[in-house]
Amino acid sequence: MKGKIVKVEEINQGIKEIILKLFDRGIIDAVLSPHPLPNGESFAHLLIKDRGILTQTVPLPPIMPISGAKALRDLTRLGKIDFRLLAVMRPCELRATIELSKLNQIVLENISFLTLDCPGVVRIREYLNHPNQYARDDALRSTCLACVHFSFKNLPSDLHIGIGKGEIYLYPQNEKGREFLTGIDLSPTDDLSNWLEQIATTEKKRMAYREKLFQEIRNKTKGLEALDRYFELCINCHNCMRVCPICYCRQCFFENPDQTRIEAGGYLNLARKKKGIRFPTDRILFHLGRMSHMALSCIGCGNCGDGCPMEIPVGEIFSLIGAETQKMFDYQPGRDPTEPIPVLTYREDELHEYEDVNR
């Protein structure tokens, strides 16, 4: 496999220089990238056209306050852009972007994607509360430690940048990516097997963690009672849904009063039937409903867990259910923009193994 190896002193600086070259050569008109806040305490996605601002950007910060897919959705929900945008993204952000484009929430036209090898992100509160001590493995989201889709494989970006020690690996994923490289006078002629070995090592480590984590979650969530315990601290704030890059509904079913609210007498009847009910109602139902709506597109980013004020491991259970339902349909969210989401396709003859055998 061939690409371009570039020696760098600092990873973010190295990536930024590539972006700046693409910008200076007029290959792109604007960049979407994470960017430090003026007070430096966090990062936000910035759409940048000004070169001075671009020089300050940080393509791969230690946290992911929101998914870049959500930023791109805000930009293109109502239509395509008419300038050439380079969106700099982690693999899970691009995967979410692709899913949203299938769901007609993002228009991909005129957007090129530069993806980066992702070392994982630090849990946001960990980062904000301990800004100097976050650089350790146990500060990372566990969904990141369990993520095996952190590199270029099965990722429809144009150019991917792999990350090594003191060097980055520029790998064109398609013709456009190759044009980008030649446009900035870099030819993809270096052998990348060193990088591939590093990826394989990380993949193995992540896979082991993933299997262990998934087994733990399976054990913790068997049956309704266990599931109830898992979400015991849930206060029904629905924030997991709000920060989820896939959950795109303007108004969630569970927040639509026409669907979910009943008369006082109805609540009292319900309470009488069960001797007592929680208020608000539908705590577990919300999570199950959300799961059945988006699990096939769940890219396992873990934003839901970061957004949970009660620190419930939401991302862990959603990643697990996502992975298992996706397996059923041999579907991988975000792998290919042309691969239809299984719920959008109908086959008369499928899934017989899940039919009720006792019927």
Added chain:
Amino acid sequence: MKAIRINQPFNESLRELLRSLLEKGKVGAVFALTRIGSGYSYTLITDPKLLDQITPIDPYMPVGGGKMLSRLTMIEPLTQPIAAVIRPCELRSLYELVKLEQANLDNLLIISLTCPGVRPIRGLATDRGETLRECCQICDRFIPEKSDLTLLCAGEDGNVSTILINTEQGERFLEGLPFDYVEAELKVPEGLKESRKKKRQETFSRLKPEDLGMEGLINIFGRCIGCHACGRACPICYCNLCYFDSEESESHPKELATDLELKGALRLPTNTIFYHLGRMIHVSLSCVGCGMCSDVCPVEIPVGTIFTRIAESGQKLFDYIPGRDLEEKLPTSTFKIEELKDLGEA
């Protein structure tokens, strides 16, 4: 003032009172905070046996009780009496929601308490000690406004419970129930109001929102991830669909491109600070300073403290205290030709 005295700790006393109300058929259900596993939830209970599990005095507020009672009574008034135990700020928010036509008080027996404050709900997940919510630390309205019954709680040692009977409705519900009736006065710990007020002044002068300006706003709200959790947890924010989640708040890519051209860069999603300003304008006259917003913020912005401070200014301007009196009209719903001249052009 007439009161009942129960020789038991607060939670136990309230259970006894509520059980009595439920068993005698005075109410059809009880609405109260309940510890379930390691979490908390409000519950609506009809079986007296389950009342053993309620924990109305535990120092947590998983959701605004006023908001929940609005949800319960929104479509139609209660057809059967229920007793609800809620804190003073929850009661104030309930009154605001009644004014906003989002809740109904018919058939509702309200039991409140002199409130010692609650702890941040996240503490349940992180074991973060016994510190109160910042909004509670600076709250000087911890005596309930016009509840039917008031448990004297703040500053009491908790071995004996005194429950004041404030209203005719309260008296009517208690009629014939076998409790010790005594004379008692509304009593709050000496100096509590003053110390809370002092802390309030200190906190506000540290935050200095009057000096914020755009830069200060970016400094405080810059880390916001746009999840709008504060709005959804807010007992006053009642809109089914917030303007900032609606299509009206979205911009066409062409408009955004123009903005980008003008500014050189554009934060996406847009409206991060604007959302907070918009919400502030919409809710601050009714803001009861409960602190739910701070509690649910995933990036720990002191939303509640800032909103409480801004609310104080706005409310002072109209001599309005949210939830003080049901008859007192919301300033935004009244029109006076002659007012606020000092805010006009010089």
